[in-house]
Amino acid sequence: MTAEKTKIAIVGAGPVGCAFAVHLVGAGHDVTIIGRGQRLANLEDNGGVLAKKSENATEISNTPVKAVGSLDTTQPWDLVLLTVTERQFDEPLFTTLKACPKTAEILFMFNTFASLHKYFDILGKERCIMGFPAIMAFFHDGALVHKFMTFGQITIIASPKWRPIFSSAGIKCVHEPDMQSWLRTHAAMVVGILSATVAAAERKSGVTWAEAQLSAGAAREGLLLTKKLGNSITPKFIHYLAFTAPSFVFTGLLWLLTRVPSMRNNTQVPNWKQEMLGLAESITGSAPSDDDVRLLTQLRSKYV
Incomplete structure (x- = not known):
């Protein structure tokens, strides 16, 4: 074949x-x-x-x-x-x-x-x-x-x-046997990572701790919604990063990531911004209630 x-x-x-x-x-x-x-x-x-x-x-x-x-x-x-x-x-x-x-x-x-x-x-x-x-x-x-x-x-x-x-x-x-779980996990994580990167690019420096907390919190909301909708966090190490490890670990990783010049100065940041907003909209549109996506809604409002 x-x-x-x-x-x-x-x-x-x-x-x-x-x-x-x-x-x-x-x-x-x-x-x-x-x-x-x-x-x-x-x-x-x-x-x-x-x-x-x-x-x-x-x-x-x-x-x-x-x-x-x-x-x-x-x-x-x-x-x-x-x-x-x-x-x-x-x-x-x-x-x-x-x-x-x-x-x-x-x-x-x-x-x-x-x-x-x-x-x-x-x-x-x-x-x-x-x-x-x-x-x-x-x-x-x-x-x-x-x-x-x-x-x-x-x-x-x-x-x-x-x-x-x-x-x-x-x-x-x-091959990934559970694409629904994988895609939802990935979408939530991408929103967190790209929102921090876009914020850093716009301020031309690493994000503040509060900005990193918002991006990390929005990603966790997406992951919690993934579980609420009956899917699993895939791959499993993301569950550890977002929920089992202390909250400062994920926040700290985003904070550090935005201090890498090649990330915040990347020419693809405008495309990443559109991707992030599209995925954030996809997540909020799937939520049973506004309370499930409070931080995601707050995050989107910064860019739309």
Whole structure:
């Protein structure tokens, strides 16, 4: 199966979608990127994805990739890979995905706190594959710079069929049996970490202890809500960090993190801010009551 050529549509022409395309095309698969706006125009003008190994690299490669403005539902897709954000899932996208051939599997590569059943109910659980891209990716001077993680947090693909296909394309991936718990845990932690980082970037120095406490408290609220909704904290060490260890440990880690210049000065901070706000909205939208997300609401109000 790993040597078989597959027909893949990637919905989303951002850094993550383009990174997947580079690897999958390189492995011999038939890949089409569905994009819009300037990103689609760039792909069309370049005839593919321009990429370089680092921001300072001068050598630029070009991976030929087909790029179009809409997903052709008449094509015999083997896989539709979704790299858009949760906010971009709207009724027209759901309608398009439902119209794709029943044999086309749909791989979700994004983070969310919301119930996955809303996707399963609309598209059919049997064809939905949940995943998460462990990658650092961004555009620099029009060229993609990316690196898939190979240790620690590794890309997740909850499908024994597609994991070896992605692995053979140079994208190391693993299986997570409880994606709902994992995604909710990850979303809560990301809100805590990114909110502290964004606050540090905006003040151009490390956050105060009070700011670190707010970020840590908001993350704990998200984790408590995860448990309240019937899920488990995954992986388990996060439970220790957030609940078993003294509260100053988690707060202190965020306080220290924002004193690393490469974090608060990162060019991706504006994107991290939008990701943080989107996930915070996803968490608050899943809460049974306002009391469950008091700190998260307070945190969001600082940026919206």
